[in-house]
Structure formats: structure tokens, C-alpha cells
Amino acid sequence: MHETALVKNLIHRVETVCADENAERVVEVAVWLGALCHMSPEHFTDHFRQEAAGTCAEQAHLRIETSDDINHPQAQDVLLQSLELELETEDEAGP
Numbered sequence: 057m058h059e060t061a062l063v064k065n066l067i068h069r070v071e072t073v074c075a076d077e078n079a080e081r082v083v084e085v086a087v088w089l090g091a092l093c094h095m096s097p098e099h100f101t102d103h104f105r106q107e108a109a110g111t112c113a114e115q116a117h118l119r120i121e122t123s124d125d126i127n128h129p130q131a132q133d134v135l136l137q138s139l140e141l142e143l144e145t146e147d148e149a150g151p
Contacts, residue, residue, distance in 0.1 A: 059095050062134045063103040067111060069136055074112040079141035082116040086137040091126045093134050100134070 070082060085104075089095055095103070097120040108114050125131060 059093075059099065059103055060107075062093065062095075063100070063107045066134055066136055067104075067107045067113060070108075070113045070116075070139060071111055073139055074141065077141055078144050079112060080144050081142050082113040082139055083142050084117045084119060084138075084140040085113060086119040086139075087121070088135040088137055089120060089122045090128060090131040090133045090135070091123045092131040095134070097122060 066087070070085060073079070074082060087100070089097065089100060100120060101118055104113075104118060108116065121137070123131065
């Protein structure tokens with residue numbers, strides 16, 4: 057359950073950025089997995105794909121960095137490092 061909440065929160069933040077930037081879609085999501093977040097890159101990817109279905113991040117490429125530092129202050133977290141967005145063109149954005 058903890059993993060699902062972490063990924064849902066991440067997807068919510070990604071959708072907020074998409075809306076704020078008037079992006080059509082997310083091309084790439086770069087994340088950092090803390091040593092104590094209890095998710096392997098494969099497990100994270102499964103959760104991400106499930107939660108991203110139907111969102112601007114549905115087709116996003118994932119770039120995942122993992123940490124093995126259990127003493128890192130954010131060792132239990134999943135951190136959004138960066139997003140690459142595909143922005144609407146002026147013609148698509150409307151008047």
C-alpha cells in the first residue's frame with residue numbers, strides 16, 4: 057500500500073506540472089528511488105504504468121536511479137528528478 061501511495065503522489069505532481077505548462081504529454085520521467093522505499097526499478101515501473109494509465113504520463117519513458125544509502129535523509133522516498141514534456145504548439149493551444 058505504501059508503494060501505491062508514493063506512486064499516486066508522483067503521478068499527481070506530474071499531472072500538475074503538465075497542466076501548469078500546457079503540455080500535451082510527458083516524454084520522460086526521471087525518478088530517484090531511496091534505499092528504503094521498498095521498490096525495485098521493476099516494481100516501481102509496474103506501479104507507475106498502472107497509475108499513469110489515462111494520464112499525460114501514460115507513454116512516458118522512465119529513467120530510474122536507485123540509491124543504496126540507507127542513511128540518506130530521504131531513503132524512504134521516491135523523488136521526482138525531472139520531466140521532459142511535449143508542449144502544445146501555438147496552433148494547438150487555441151486563441
